Amino acid sequence: MTSLLKLTSTMLVVSAMAMTLVAVSPSARANSLYHDLGEREGIEILMEDLLLYVAEDKRINHHFVDIDILRLHEKLSEQICELAGGPCVYTGDDMVTSHTGMDLTNTDFNALVEALQKAMDDRNISVGAQNRLLALLAPMHGDIVGR
Amino acid sequence: MDGQIQIGMRLWLGVVGVAASLLLLAPAEAASGRLLATGGATSIEGAAGGGLVPWAVISGYTEDDQFGGTVTLSRAQVDDYRLDVTAAAFSYGNRFEFSVAQQMFTLENLGAELRQQVIGAKYKVAGDLIYGNIPQISVGGMYKRNTRYDLPQAVGSERDSDWEAYVAVSRAWLAGPFDRTWLANATIRSTRANQTGLLGYGGDLNDSHELQLEAALGMFLHRSLAVGVEYRQKPDNLSFAREQDWMSAFVAWFPSKHVALVGAYVDLGEIAGARNQTGYYLSLQASF
Ligand code: HEM
Numbered sequence: 144m145t146s147l148l149k150l151t152s153t154m155l156v157v158s159a160m161a162m163t164l165v166a167v168s169p170s171a172r173a174n175s176l177y178h179d180l181g182e183r184e185g186i187e188i189l190m191e192d193l194l195l196y197v198a199e200d201k202r203i204n205h206h207f208v209d210i211d212i213l214r215l216h217e218k219l220s221e222q223i224c225e226l227a228g229g230p231c232v233y234t235g236d237d238m239v240t241s242h243t244g245m246d247l248t249n250t251d252f253n254a255l256v257e258a259l260q261k262a263m264d265d266r267n268i269s270v271g272a273q274n275r276l277l278a279l280l281a282p283m284h285g286d287i288v289g290r
Numbered sequence: 291m292d293g294q295i296q297i298g299m300r301l302w303l304g305v306v307g308v309a310a311s312l313l314l315l316a317p318a319e320a321a322s323g324r325l326l327a328t329g330g331a332t333s334i335e336g337a338a339g340g341g342l343v344p345w346a347v348i349s350g351y352t353e354d355d356q357f358g359g360t361v362t363l364s365r366a367q368v369d370d371y372r373l374d375v376t377a378a379a380f381s382y383g384n385r386f387e388f389s390v391a392q393q394m395f396t397l398e399n400l401g402a403e404l405r406q407q408v409i410g411a412k413y414k415v416a417g418d419l420i421y422g423n424i425p426q427i428s429v430g431g432m433y434k435r436n437t438r439y440d441l442p443q444a445v446g447s448e449r450d451s452d453w454e455a456y457v458a459v460s461r462a463w464l465a466g467p468f469d470r471t472w473l474a475n476a477t478i479r480s481t482r483a484n485q486t487g488l489l490g491y492g493g494d495l496n497d498s499h500e501l502q503l504e505a506a507l508g509m510f511l512h513r514s515l516a517v518g519v520e521y522r523q524k525p526d527n528l529s530f531a532r533e534q535d536w537m538s539a540f541v542a543w544f545p546s547k548h549v550a551l552v553g554a555y556v557d558l559g560e561i562a563g564a565r566n567q568t569g570y571y572l573s574l575q576a577s578f
C-alpha cells in the first residue's frame with residue numbers, strides 16, 4: 144500500500160517536473176513539431192492522406208462533396224504548418240466562417256481527428272508529435288462544431 | 291427470504307433482458323462517435339470508469355444522438371477472496387448511462403459467498419473530457435442490494451439494500467507531461483456501504499451516509515494503451531472487522547472500439563479480518 148502511495152506521488156512529482164520543462168521554451172518546441180511533421184512537404188503529404196481518409200469515411204465524406212478540395216488542401220497545409228511553428232502564413236478564412244452552415248457534430252469532429260490519426264500513423268509520426276498537434280487542434284472544437 | 295430472492299432474480303433477469311435487447315437494437319455502426327478509450331472501462335459496480343472507481347465518462351462510444359452499450363466480465367483475485375462481476379451498460383449520446391452489475395464474492399477459506407446487485411445511472415451535467423474549458427462533470431446514483439444477506443446480517447449490517455450518489459469530474463490532457471495524453475478523475479460518493487456493499491449497508495459504528503473521495507490518474511503510452519493508478523476511500527462501519535481503503539495500479543488496452551482489456555494489481559487491505567488482501571484484477575469489456 145505504501146509503495147502504491149509512493150508510486151502515485153512519484154508520478155505526480157515527475158509530472159510537475161515535466162510540466163515545468165514544457166513551460167520553458169514553447170517556441171522551440173512548436174518549431175520542433177514542424178520538424179517532426181516532416182516540414183512543409185511532409186505536412187502537405189499528411190494533409191493529402193488526411194483528405195483521402197476523410198473521403199473513405201461514410202460518417203463525414205458527404206460534407207466534402209461539393210467543395211474546392213485543392214483549396215482546402217492548400218489552406219489546411221498552411222494552417223498546420225503555421226500552427227506547428229513552421230515558416231508559413233495561413234491565408235484562409237477563420238474557423239467559424241469556414242464551418243458555418245455545416246452544422247457539424249461532435250461525431251464529425253472526432254471522425255476528422257481519427258482520419259488525422261490514421262494519416263499520422265501511416266507517416267510514422269511519433270506519439271508525442273501526434274499528441275502535440277492534436278492539442279493544438281482541439282481548442283478549435285468550439286469554433287467548428289454546431290455552427 | 292426465498293420469495294425475496296426469487297423476486298430479486300426475476301428483477302435481475304428482467305433488467306439484463308432489457309439491457310441485452312437494447313444492445314441488439316443498437317446498430318454496430320451507430321455508436322462510434324467518440325475517440326478511442328473515451329468511454330473508459332467498466333468499474334466493478336457497472337458504471338464506466340476505471341476498475342474500482344466510477345468516472346465522469348459515459349460508457350462506450352456513443353456521441354450526439356447515438357445509443358449503444360457494453361457488456362463486461364471482471365474478476366479480482368486476492369489472497370483469501372475472489373470477486374466475480376458480470377455487468378452491462380446502456381448509453382445515450384455522450385450524456386447518459388444506465389448500468390447493471392451482478393457481483394459474487396467468494397470467501398475461499400470459508401466456502402461461503404456474498405452476492406450484490408447494483409443498478410446505476412449516470413448523467414453528464416457539464417463540460418467534456420477533451421474539448422472546451424470545462425472538465426467533464428457527471429452525477430450518478432446507484433441502487434445496491436444484497437441478494438444473500440446471511441453473512442452481512444451476521445456481522446452487523448443494518449440493512450440489505452441502499453442508495454448511493456456521486457459526483458465525478460474527469461479531464462484528459464492531450465499532450466501532457468512527456469507529450470503523452472493524461473487523464474485524471476476525482477469522484478465524491480455518498481455511501482454507507484460495508485466493503486462496497488458486499489457486507490451490507492450501515493453498521494454499529496456508523497449508520498449514516500458519509501462522503502468518500504475516489505480518484506484515478508492515467509497516462510496513455512499511445513492511444514490504445516494506458517497505465518494508471520486508482521484510489522478509493524471507504525467507510526468503516528462495522529466493529530466486527532476493520533475496513534480499509536482500496537488501491538490499484540492498472541494497464542488498460544483498447545485494441546479497437548469494440549474491446550477493452552484491463553489488468554491490474556489491487557490492494558484491498560483488510561477484509562473481514564483477513565489482512566493485506568492483494569492480488570490481480572482482470573476485466574474484459576465488449577462495446578456495441
Ligand atoms: C480541427 C479541426 C478542423 C480544422 C483545423 C479545419 C480547417 C479547415 C480549413 C483551414 C478550411 C479552409 C478554409 C478556407 O477555405 O479558407 C476548412 C474548410 C472546410 N472544412 Fe474544416 N477544419 C476542421 C474540422 C472540420 C470538420 C470536422 C469538418 C467536417 C466533417 C470540416 C469540413 C470542412 C469543409 C467541408 C470545408 C470546406 C468549406 C468550403 O470550401 O466551402 N472541417 N477547414
